[in-house]
Amino acid sequence: MMPNPNTLLEQDQDHLLHPLHHPTDHRAPLLIESGHGVWLRTVEGKEYIDGLAGLWNVLIGHGNTELAEAARKQMSELAFCSTYIGSSNLRAIELAERLAGFAYPNLNTTYFASGGAEANESAFKTVRYYWKRKGKPGKVKIIARHRAYHGVTLAAMSATGLPMYWEMFEPRVPGFVHVAAPYPYRFDGEVKAGETIGQAAARLVEEAILREGPDTVGAVIAEPVQGAGGVIVPPDDYFPHLRQICDRHQVLLIADEVITGFGRTGDWFALRRWGVQPDIMSFAKGITSGYLPLGGIQISDEIRDAIRTAEYGQRWMHAYTYSGHPTCCAVGLKNLDILERGGLAERAKQRGRRLLAGLQSLLEFPKVGDVRGLGLMCAVELVADKESKAPANLGNKVRQACLDRGLFTRSIGDILAFAPPLIISEDEVDRIVTIMREALETVGT
Numbered sequence: 001m002m003p004n005p006n007t008l009l010e011q012d013q014d015h016l017l018h019p020l021h022h023p024t025d026h027r028a029p030l031l032i033e034s035g036h037g038v039w040l041r042t043v044e045g046k047e048y049i050d051g052l053a054g055l056w057n058v059l060i061g062h063g064n065t066e067l068a069e070a071a072r073k074q075m076s077e078l079a080f081c082s083t084y085i086g087s088s089n090l091r092a093i094e095l096a097e098r099l100a101g102f103a104y105p106n107l108n109t110t111y112f113a114s115g116g117a118e119a120n121e122s123a124f125k126t127v128r129y130y131w132k133r134k135g136k137p138g139k140v141k142i143i144a145r146h147r148a149y150h151g152v153t154l155a156a157m158s159a160t161g162l163p164m165y166w167e168m169f170e171p172r173v174p175g176f177v178h179v180a181a182p183y184p185y186r187f188d189g190e191v192k193a194g195e196t197i198g199q200a201a202a203r204l205v206e207e208a209i210l211r212e213g214p215d216t217v218g219a220v221i222a223e224p225v226q227g228a229g230g231v232i233v234p235p236d237d238y239f240p241h242l243r244q245i246c247d248r249h250q251v252l253l254i255a256d257e258v259i260t261g262f263g264r265t266g267d268w269f270a271l272r273r274w275g276v277q278p279d280i281m282s283f284a285k286g287i288t289s290g291y292l293p294l295g296g297i298q299i300s301d302e303i304r305d306a307i308r309t310a311e312y313g314q315r316w317m318h319a320y321t322y323s324g325h326p327t328c329c330a331v332g333l334k335n336l337d338i339l340e341r342g343g344l345a346e347r348a349k350q351r352g353r354r355l356l357a358g359l360q361s362l363l364e365f366p367k368v369g370d371v372r373g374l375g376l377m378c379a380v381e382l383v384a385d386k387e388s389k390a391p392a393n394l395g396n397k398v399r400q401a402c403l404d405r406g407l408f409t410r411s412i413g414d415i416l417a418f419a420p421p422l423i424i425s426e427d428e429v430d431r432i433v434t435i436m437r438e439a440l441e442t443v444g445t
């Protein structure tokens, strides 16, 4: 029997605290019951394209029974086993082995967590640990960027560069310093004569390191393409410069590939596009296509050696109960099979080009200020007019108009984000563009 939507809604409102909770946002949520491919189905039987692949994570699409079977099999054999002192498990070992060198050749060691914020907490603590082991205990500050999103546990929230995430939870953890994002459409730093925006944005990081004092700065954290901050694709010269700056001042580079990892941008990992290797990489989301919670960090061989050669009293006292959870790792392994078998990074590149080209055709609307993307990570930014780039305050209306036409996605202020599952077909890509065009016409942009 179909559950009564009104009863469910009442129960939701009475008992469930949602992420970013405010009751006005949950007056009429979609009650999703099932999913298949890129499609979501509500309890009332309405179907929607999942324009954000869950939360950027459902890379292989919904309803994949191979992952369900991998979880069932592992749970029947050994659902959970700790990887704490003196025990390990087969799936965690297999997945760590499979990931060795998979993202970047210098990252051969993995620590597993359950999600992105836990991964970033692990990264920050590992930065502190590493510099202590190197005899530089003062290197504890982290440089992050405006509009960055790194999760909402206390340190991750402090790295996040979106003030609305801080305001009701201040004070933040000290030592996180923010500089301008490499946001070509709205770069808020100074560009000197002869400089590109990429060079200027990287220079701001260097200036922050010098201002704070290189002996106090442990790392820079950066999403290769900023996701929740508005799908900000950096200029091609930004990351190569950033890498050089980090090396010049002995500062580690943490790549937060929680969204961009495992194919979303059209490369298996996004910094590869720019020939850059990080010292630490955070990952989550796509590793299991969101079927079970799994994340983690990969660390460079140099950082690994600092951990391995420590005296017992200086051991890396960091731990999560669910680190190396065998069922999550089994699902991760199967998910990697599916991603590789399907050539889904390449698929993201091809379908991403089609999606971007389709969305770029919307630039003819007077209030579409910018369209950008890399792989299957795209955005349309609305403005009051193209000259002033003033806020249009239409993001939510356009999002609702998309929803009315069967496309479920998110608006970040005036920015509409599109990051569907990588298995999306060409027809489904075209459907997203058509719906977005109709939504813009309806809202009168």
Ligand SMILES: Cc1ncc(COP(=O)(O)O)c(C=O)c1O
Pocket: 055, 114, 115, 116, 117, 118, 120, 149, 150, 151, 152, 223, 227, 228, 256, 257, 258, 259, 284, 285
């Ligand atoms: C780049 C990035 N880092 C970290 C996180 C936090 O991940 P989680 O919500 O799993 O803690 C997110 C979540 O969207 C993210 O996009």
